[in-house]
Amino acid sequence: MSIQTPQAIRGTQDIFGPDAEAFAFVVETFERVRKLYRFRRIEMPVFEKTEVFSRSIGETTDVVSKEMYSFLDRGDESLTLRPEFTAGIARAYITNGWQQHAPLKVATHGPLFRYERPQKGRYRQFHQLDAEIIGASEPQADVELLVMADQLLKELGIDHGVTLMLNTLGDGESREAWRAALVDYFRAVKGELSEDSQERLEKNPLRILDSKDPRDKAFLADAPKIDDYLNAEAQDFFGKVTSGLDAAGVEWTRAPALVRGLDYYRHTAFEFVTERLGAQGTVLGGGRYDGLIETLGGPHTPAVGWAAGIERLAMLVGERETTALEAIVVVEDDDLLNWGIKFVANLRAGGVTSDLLASGSPRKRFDKAAKSGAAAIFALSMKDGEPSCRTKGDEAVLKRLDGMMHRAVLAAKPQ
RNA sequence: GCGAUCGUAGCUCAGUUGGUUAGAGCGCCGGUUUGUGGUACCGGAGGUCGUGGGUUCAAGACCCAUCGGUCGCCCCA
Structure with a gap:
């Protein structure tokens, strides 16, 4: 079913x-x-x-x-x-x-x-x-x-x-005169036009001018020009x-x-x-x-x-990339999840484009973060029984995020 | 409305003149390895082969129909 x-x-x-x-x-x-x-x-x-x-x-x-x-x-x-x-x-x-x-x-x-x-x-x-x-x-x-x-x-x-x-x-006047001249011109050779253009002659004669059919194209060069009727x-x-x-x-x-x-x-x-x-x-x-x-x-x-x-x-x-990821916060220990949530919330509130990675096998999270293309990685884990944040990234990026990071870390770190 | 062409896993595709239980890579999930680490290995989930008929001992493959995609014609405000 x-x-x-x-x-x-x-x-x-x-x-x-x-x-x-x-x-x-x-x-x-x-x-x-x-x-x-x-x-x-x-x-x-x-x-x-x-x-x-x-x-x-x-x-x-x-x-x-x-x-x-x-x-x-x-x-x-x-x-x-x-x-x-x-x-x-x-x-x-x-x-x-x-x-x-x-x-x-x-x-x-x-x-x-x-x-x-x-x-x-x-x-x-x-x-x-x-x-x-x-x-x-x-x-x-x-x-x-x-x-x-x-x-x-x-x-x-x-x-x-x-x-x-x-x-x-x-x-209006010029347009009508031109249209009438086109109809006269094409009517004279109607039999040699494509079936589609014979139809157009009655319904929409101006459209014959952009026909793709070679039978029609032969007559286009000598067709009346709007310039002569303006x-x-x-x-x-x-x-x-x-x-x-x-x-x-x-x-x-x-x-x-x-x-x-x-x-x-x-x-x-x-x-x-x-x-x-x-x-x-x-x-x-x-x-x-x-x-x-x-x-x-x-x-x-x-x-x-x-x-x-x-x-x-x-x-x-052409294709365009999504907004570049500036920072990614990796929770490598599930006990630190709420720290991660607060950390990334602080980053975003500070205007930093960031993601939180806290699902799947904890051991593979860092690798995923590394593949994400983020300019800076903040990895939260327990070290000697203490919550700790390890960072990785290009100097310039880390420096720019420095103040932001410290605030985010201090404000959010448990204990 | 008309014509051409395509349809196999979430994605990109392979699958010989019709022949056992339909495969790969990527992605996803789990495990091992590594431990400032983007690595490597192992395993797993995931398929009504678009759908319905037909031909055949046997159809993913051939035939018909149908649905859907793509491109073109017509039309183009």
């Missing part, structure tokens, strides 16, 4: 050890950098009414029909685990009257949920960092966000091999973004085929990409979404933001 252990949900992760340390390092670095730029921390609900996402994302796409975790609550209301941060933040901006704080710079991070087939760097529950500027129409907002992203990657030590790909989708205003906006990046010393690469599927995106679109993560190379992405807040019933509100996958950043960061 054995109990069947329930399995973890597909696409969820139990992160432990050096991977978890890398994850924490990413979050800690983001928190530090975000404060440098005065982005205010917000905490958001993990679920919302389904409309928050379906209305902003658009009913038609696979995204809504297949890839959201939606369910009915007890009142038969459809709720959805957040698949992104932006829509929820836009909702909060409207329902809390945050217009009074505009232009509002906010940042958050946490878990998101998408019903997808897991693969490298893609999970059903995954985690993102997020930064948004709401109520700012100037290109300087785009620039500030990108400079912050750039600094974050540098401080994570992963800027080498990660490139900022930058594009503009123009304003009006003066849109051109000026993009120019200010690029010159701002240059002024701040942020390197970027023009990516004319970089697009966004959703209609509310305007002007700047960008992705920091790497070759090092297989097929999921985008590590941080975002853009300007001036149309979003209106689709949720709010006033016209220009906004721009980005999100970054914590798991993907953590993979680039």
Whole structure:
């Protein structure tokens, strides 16, 4: 008679050890950098009414029909685990009257949920960092966000091999003209496109531009370019973004085929990409979404933001060690257990990273302590009928711990 | 939704053309040795070979199904 252990949900992760340390390092670095730029921390609900996402994302796409975790609550209301941060933040901006704080710079991070087939760097529950500027129409907002992203990657030590790909989708008018030209162009050669792209032609023509199929690639070089459809205003906006990046010393690469599927995106679109993560190379992405807040019933509100996958950043960061062990207290005689407990408590209260080793065969404890990598070992044992503490460690470490050690020993030593 | 590939101890893996009681290293537990000591040796616990069927005198190995992992396609807010 054995109990069947329930399995973890597909696409969820139990992160432990050096991977978890890398994850924490990413979050800690983001928190530090975000404060440098005065982005205010917000905490958001993990679920919302389904409309928050379906209305902003658009009913038609696979995204809504297949890839959201939606369910009915007890009142038969459809709720959805957040698949992104932006829509929820836009909702909060409207329902809390945050217009009074505009232009509002906010940042958050946490878990998101998408019903997808897991693969490298893609999970059903995954985690993102997020930064948004709401109520700012100037290109300087785009620039500030990108400079912050750039600094974050540098401080994570992963800027080498990660490139900022930058594009503009123009304003509403330019974007529509370009889209129409693309549809005309691809429709003329429809029969020669891949099956997938023939589908895309109807549903999401911009996406043909990043097709991986060689049949499609043949036509991409001569496809209409957004630059030929930008009006003066849109051109000026993009120019200010690029010159701002240059002024701040942020390197970027023009990516004319970089697009966004959703209609509310305007002007700047960008992705920091790497070759090092297989097929999921985008590590941080975002853009300007001036149309979003209106689709949720709010006033016209220009906004721009980005999100970054914590798991993907953590993979680039690589494994990280847990906090180094400074001192380990070994109880070599079980009668001295309480001394050990008090000893290590005093060390920790004094800010020394330490462990207590008091289990298993007493004879093997010292060897285990030696293997633990601790900079200093304090071994408690009986010597000539007296409790005694023997120390081992590098001179410098012992010296630094000296005052601490004496206090810990004296305060805790029995009799 | 589609495709490829993998699944043997807690971990990393071995296991020949199908052939006795499925192994090693690491880790864990205990013992001996050493005794300012990170050593060496001995022993122990731990396996429904992912699961269920099938082929066969005989299956960890071959076939089918199923579950799970990994990678890719689609999608990518």
